[in-house]
Amino acid sequence: MVILNCSRVVPKITSLSRPKFTNTQPLVSPVSRRASRAVIVAAVAVSAFSSMSYDRELAAAKKAASLAARLCQKVQKALLQSDVQAKSDKSPVTVADYGSQALVSFVLERELPSDSFSLVAEEDSGDLRKESGQETLQRITKLVNDTIVNDGSFSVPTLTMEDMLRAIDSGKSDGGSHGRHWVLDPIDGTKGFVRGDQYAIALALLDEGKVVLGVLACPNLPLASIGGNRLHSSHDEVGCLFFAKVGAGTYMQSLDGSSPIKVNVSTTDNSEEASFFESFEAAHSSHDLSSSIAKKLGVKAPPVRIDSQAKYGALSRGDGAIYLRFPRKGYREKIWDHAAGCIVVTEAGGVVADAAGNPLDFSKGKYLDLDTGILATNEKLMPLLLKAVRESLEEIPSAL
Numbered sequence: 545m546v547i548l549n550c551s552r553v554v555p556k557i558t559s560l561s562r563p564k565f566t567n568t569q570p571l572v573s574p575v576s577r578r579a580s581r582a583v584i585v586a587a588v589a590v591s592a593f594s595s596m597s598y599d600r601e602l603a604a605a606k607k608a609a610s611l612a613a614r615l616c617q618k619v620q621k622a623l624l625q626s627d628v629q630a631k632s633d634k635s636p637v638t639v640a641d642y643g644s645q646a647l648v649s650f651v652l653e654r655e656l657p658s659d660s661f662s663l664v665a666e667e668d669s670g671d672l673r674k675e676s677g678q679e680t681l682q683r684i685t686k687l688v689n690d691t692i693v694n695d696g697s698f699s700v701p702t703l704t705m706e707d708m709l710r711a712i713d714s715g716k717s718d719g720g721s722h723g724r725h726w727v728l729d730p731i732d733g734t735k736g737f738v739r740g741d742q743y744a745i746a747l748a749l750l751d752e753g754k755v756v757l758g759v760l761a762c763p764n765l766p767l768a769s770i771g772g773n774r775l776h777s778s779h780d781e782v783g784c785l786f787f788a789k790v791g792a793g794t795y796m797q798s799l800d801g802s803s804p805i806k807v808n809v810s811t812t813d814n815s816e817e818a819s820f821f822e823s824f825e826a827a828h829s830s831h832d833l834s835s836s837i838a839k840k841l842g843v844k845a846p847p848v849r850i851d852s853q854a855k856y857g858a859l860s861r862g863d864g865a866i867y868l869r870f871p872r873k874g875y876r877e878k879i880w881d882h883a884a885g886c887i888v889v890t891e892a893g894g895v896v897a898d899a900a901g902n903p904l905d906f907s908k909g910k911y912l913d914l915d916t917g918i919l920a921t922n923e924k925l926m927p928l929l930l931k932a933v934r935e936s937l938e939e940i941p942s943a944l
């Protein structure tokens with residue numbers, strides 16, 4: 545059986561945690577009872593490990609992502625055309641991408657001083673080290689220092705431009721299957737960010753190649769459901785922080801610091817009422833393919849197109865029931881575009897897989913090595929979804 549769950553490093557013990565056998569149930573032999581007790585003791589030990597560990601790391605990740613969100617919101621509000629620069633791959637990168645990466649790196653290192661620090665992150669300081677990057681570097685340095693001072697919880701001397709370059713470049717790790725690695729997309733959905741739309745700060749922790757925690761800060765995502773394309777209702781309060789820890793579920797709170805609430809994916813098994821999320825940018829994911837899949841499933845609602853891993857966040861709280869992503873042939877997915885979103889969805893009871901139904905493997909370095917696309921939904925809908933995906937890929941291979 546394929547286990548379509550990218551984040552669990554412990555076996556599910558739901559049935560074991562409510563043992564059916566007791567001394568009043570003589571049908572269970574003493575041997576199997578002993579064996580079952582041993583399994584329960586082991587499972588409870590694993591369960592305790594999974595819910596007690598990573599607490600410090602999760603607190604640090606939430607703090608880092610929340611501060612980075614503050615920095616990004618400030619920049620997005622004041623976004624000038626001159627903030628947008630062309631990286632060598634021509635994607636827009638702003639002072640906020642760099643500032644967010646430097647700040648997350650700074651906060652994690654400060655909050656977890658005893659840990660060895662490895663970070664796999666999207667940006668690097670190459671362009672900032674050039675003569676033409678000096679003004680940008682100055683602005684990043686000021687932004688990061690201002691955010692730290694406004695927060696007030698760190699007593700550190702003012703950070704220098706050299707500190708910025710170092711903090712950004714601490715994200716040069718290659719990750720892999722051994723040890724712990726933080727995975728960061730300082731702004732996921734930069735195009736959405738530049739447009740004034742959705743984006744996310746996405747931070748996850750890998751331990752021995754598995755995602756063990758994830759945090760998604762989505763500064764422009766309404767706290768209320770965006771199901772039924774309610775994305776642009778102007779009355780909604782915005783700013784969501786999703787977080788998930790292996791074996792401990794997914795929670796959402798407001799970026800302003802309300803109490804967290806537990807969230808769960810939609811439990812619908814009726815594909816006709818299952819609305820779906822996809823990339824805003826058609827160049828990032830084939831809208832033709834998803835529309836063919838939706839047709840096969842009988843989905844009635846139009847797609848909800850939003851930028852970034854905010855899609856995973858919205859899915860984790862049941863705003864819609866399906867996430868579809870089909871990049872063009874040859875595109876290689878990066879781990880920072882999915883690690884945090886993946887655990888946020890799986891811990892909320894969802895399933896994330898590639899188009900062949902395999903779980904995503906974050907242990908191979910910077911890239912995900914996968915079959916064709918990425919899908920997320922609940923366990924009941926996944927078999928139907930995989931069938932529709934297979935058929936659509938056969939019918940319109942040119943869509944990719």
Ligand SMILES: Nc1ncnc2c1ncn2[C@@H]1O[C@H](COP(=O)(O)OS(=O)(=O)O)[C@@H](OP(=O)(O)O)[C@H]1O
Nearest residue numbers: 731732733734823824825827828850851852871875
């Ligand atoms: N050609 C192509 N195909 C597929 N994906 C691409 C492509 N180019 C970029 N990217 C990556 O897409 C990330 C943005 O995520 P989304 O596609 O979910 O958002 S969007 O609706 O398209 O804005 C985006 O993340 P950021 O660079 O962090 O914004 C990219 O990693």
Ligand SMILES: [Mg+2]
Nearest residue numbers: 635636666734
């Ligand atoms: Mg980018």
Ligand SMILES: [Mg+2]
Nearest residue numbers: 729732733881
């Ligand atoms: Mg990204």
Ligand SMILES: [Mg+2]
Nearest residue numbers: 666729731732
């Ligand atoms: Mg990015």
